[in-house]
Amino acid sequence: MSAKRLFTESQYKEDEPAEKQLKPSLLSVASDIGKVIGLNSMNKILSDLEPRLRRLVNEELENALSNSHFFTRFHSLETQAEVETSSCLQLMFNKKVLPPTLFTASKIADKDNNPLQVVLVESSTTSAGTDHDLSLYPTKIEIVVLNGGFPLGGGETWSSEEFNKNIMKERDGKRPLLAGELCVTMKERLAHVGDIEFTDNSSWIRCRKFRLGARVVPGSYKGTVRILEAITEPFVVKDHRGESYKKNHPPMLEDEVWRLEKIGRHGKFHEKLSSQGINTVQDFLKLSVVDTPRLREILGTGMSEKMWEVTIKHARTCVLGNKQYSFQGNNNCVFILNPICEVVGALIDVDGQLVTVAPSDLSVLTNYNIESLVRAAYENWNSLQEVPGNYIFQ
Numbered sequence: 001m002s003a004k005r006l007f008t009e010s011q012y013k014e015d016e017p018a019e020k021q022l023k024p025s026l027l028s029v030a031s032d033i034g035k036v037i038g039l040n041s042m043n044k045i046l047s048d049l050e051p052r053l054r055r056l057v058n059e060e061l062e063n064a065l066s067n068s069h070f071f072t073r074f075h076s077l078e079t080q081a082e083v084e085t086s087s088c089l090q091l092m093f094n095k096k097v098l099p100p101t102l103f104t105a106s107k108i109a110d111k112d113n114n115p116l117q118v119v120l121v122e123s124s125t126t127s128a129g130t131d132h133d134l135s136l137y138p139t140k141i142e143i144v145v146l147n148g149g150f151p152l153g154g155g156e157t158w159s160s161e162e163f164n165k166n167i168m169k170e171r172d173g174k175r176p177l178l179a180g181e182l183c184v185t186m187k188e189r190l191a192h193v194g195d196i197e198f199t200d201n202s203s204w205i206r207c208r209k210f211r212l213g214a215r216v217v218p219g220s221y222k223g224t225v226r227i228l229e230a231i232t233e234p235f236v237v238k239d240h241r242g243e244s245y246k247k248n249h250p251p252m253l254e255d256e257v258w259r260l261e262k263i264g265r266h267g268k269f270h271e272k273l274s275s276q277g278i279n280t281v282q283d284f285l286k287l288s289v290v291d292t293p294r295l296r297e298i299l300g301t302g303m304s305e306k307m308w309e310v311t312i313k314h315a316r317t318c319v320l321g322n323k324q325y326s327f328q329g330n331n332n333c334v335f336i337l338n339p340i341c342e343v344v345g346a347l348i349d350v351d352g353q354l355v356t357v358a359p360s361d362l363s364v365l366t367n368y369n370i371e372s373l374v375r376a377a378y379e380n381w382n383s384l385q386e387v388p389g390n391y392i393f394q
Contacts, residue, residue, distance in 0.1 A: 089121070090122075091214050091216070092118070092119055093231075096231075096232050098232050100236065100249070101238060102235055102237045102238070103239070106197055108197060115192065118141055118186065119189060121189075140183055140186070140216070141186050141191045141216060143213070144213045146166050147205060147211070151231075158229075163213065174199065175199045175200070201238050203238075208236060210237055211233070213232075216229075247261055251314065251318045252318065253321065257270065260315050262310050269299055272299060273299070281315060281318055285315055285316070289342055324338060324386070325338075326386075326387050329346075332348065334347040337377055343359065
């Protein structure tokens with residue numbers, strides 16, 4: 001038997017027909033061709049779709065922007081900023097500080113109870129030229145109510161848009177928030193604000209406070225530069241029903257003692273003071289001058305040191321007026337006291353002539369116990385004589 005011939009795999013493939021050996025290669029080429037054709041087709045499809053896709057994207061972007069205030073806001077602020085860089089004029093209230101609490105149906109005045117005024121001044125934030133023609137014709141100024149939280153961060157400048165956005169309107173079903181002479185004429189850079197009053201309180205807004213603002217009425221000013229609006233400091237507005245309980249700043253001598261801070265009407269401090277004949281601010285101040293420990297004793301331990309400091313500080317802002325009173329001492333000496341029993345001078349008879357002694361020189365009167373004389377004057381207050389004409393002590 002002849003030995004069998006053994007074939008290796010390579011030898012076997014060499015003996016295969018040529019068409020069978022080429023088949024895998026043809027399949028590979030065909031696959032590559034298919035991929036190229038598919039890729040070309042996809043590129044053609046994308047090329048055809050590209051204009052349509054671009055159009056759709058642009059349309060959607062335009063729609064989104066048309067429904068957004070962002071770009072409008074940005075553009076307006078940018079334009080406004082360009083205008084405001086040339087602004088060199090601004091309105092200001094003559095007194096920015098109003099009383100910390102106002103009441104509805106009460107005339108609005110500044111902290112010194114004087115009528116409000118609006119003045120036009122040069123802005124300190126720019127060196128641009130002044131509109132010198134402003135004084136040649138009147139300009140209308142409008143008084144408005146602002147949110148007490150404006151401007152954010154306590155800034156000193158703002159755009160017209162920001163200012164107008166913070167103007168407060170009345171609540172639904174209510175009267176206009178501010179009543180009275182709201183439009184005034186400015187002449188020679190000064191406008192006098194007439195009688196205006198609030199018709200509603202400020203408790204319904206988040207910060208619980210209002211500001212007053214003043215702006216140029218659109219169309220009344222023919223100049224080219226923007227005039228920055230005026231604002232007051234924030235304040236609280238309460239219903240007039242609460243006015244009967246308000247604290248006066250400053251208090252008056254004849255005010256009831258509960259008008260002082262930390263002394264509530266019909267409260268325990270009020271009752272304790274009334275029981276000792278201390279009914280007015282003047283009574284309170286007189287005893288504080290003559291015998292402070294006695295006054296503290298009347299108020300009792302319920303009034304802490306901190307509360308006392310608030311009360312006495314408020315009382316000492318009282319307007320004393322010009323009245324003076326004389327109290328006859330011994331040895332031909334007359335002491336002059338103010339309405340709260342403080343010695344403001346003395347008159348001494350020297351050889352038939354009256355010599356005045358100023359408060360700073362009272363220490364030379366060694367023959368007199370000033371403290372005891374003041375106490376005697378206090379105890380006999382109703383018998384003191386009012387001095388006819390004020391003495392001037394240097």
